[in-house]
Amino acid sequence: MTHEFLSDDWMNAARAIRAKYEGQTPKIAASIRINQVITEVPFGSGEVKSFIDTSSGDMQMDLGELENPDAVVTTDWATARAMFALGDQAAAMQAFMSGKIKVTGDMMKLMSMQTAVPQSDITVKIADEIKGITK
Numbered sequence: 001m002t003h004e005f006l007s008d009d010w011m012n013a014a015r016a017i018r019a020k021y022e023g024q025t026p027k028i029a030a031s032i033r034i035n036q037v038i039t040e041v042p043f044g045s046g047e048v049k050s051f052i053d054t055s056s057g058d059m060q061m062d063l064g065e066l067e068n069p070d071a072v073v074t075t076d077w078a079t080a081r082a083m084f085a086l087g088d089q090a091a092a093m094q095a096f097m098s099g100k101i102k103v104t105g106d107m108m109k110l111m112s113m114q115t116a117v118p119q120s121d122i123t124v125k126i127a128d129e130i131k132g133i134t135k
Contacts, residue, residue, distance in 0.1 A: 002135040005081040006038060006048045011063055013133045018059075021122050027057040030116035032109050035065050037074040048077075052113075059117060071105030085134040087127055 003010035031054060038048040051069070053060040061084075075083075079100050082091035095101050103110055117123070 002133055004043060005077070005085045005134050006041065006050065006063075007043060010133060010135075014061070014130055017126055017129045017133070018061075021126055022058075024122045025058065025126070026118040026120050026123070028054040028059060028117055029057075030112055031055040032113050032116060033066050033069045034110060034113070035069040035072045036080065037072065038077050038080045039074065040076040040078070042077060054113075054116065069105065070109040071103055071107065073110065074102040074104075075100055081134065086131055 001013075003013055032052065033055060034052045036050045036052070038050065040046065041048050048063065049065050050061065050063050051066045053066055075095065079091065079095040082088040083095070092101075
């Protein structure tokens with residue numbers, strides 16, 4: 001079953017996928033704490049705040065905000081969906097170059113995420129399953 005990216009149903013399904021593979025992913029050596037402000041969301045108030053936190057060694061992604069993040073990324077819903085749920089790196093680069101992504105804070109930390117998160121068969125499987133639940 002598919003759900004709108006970042007909706008409560010999508011978040012619950014994504015949490016369940018990550019929980020299914022808990023303890024099976026490689027540890028992330030770099031501590032990166034990023035808040036995201038997603039605008040033009042097609043449901044709710046039109047804005048969603050979420051975060052990514054690797055300080056525990058695991059990728060944590062959820063709704064809400066972290067205190068004292070390394071960086072804050074603001075972008076529209078369609079761009080966030082393409083980057084974070086569908087893993088479209090070309091869309092991410094194009095959005096950044098066209099000004100659809102705004103970053104405040106430590107840009108180097110944000111850029112380090114590309115190489116800090118180790119890839120494995122399990123992380124690929126998680127990404128594929130999350131793509132599969134995303135409308």
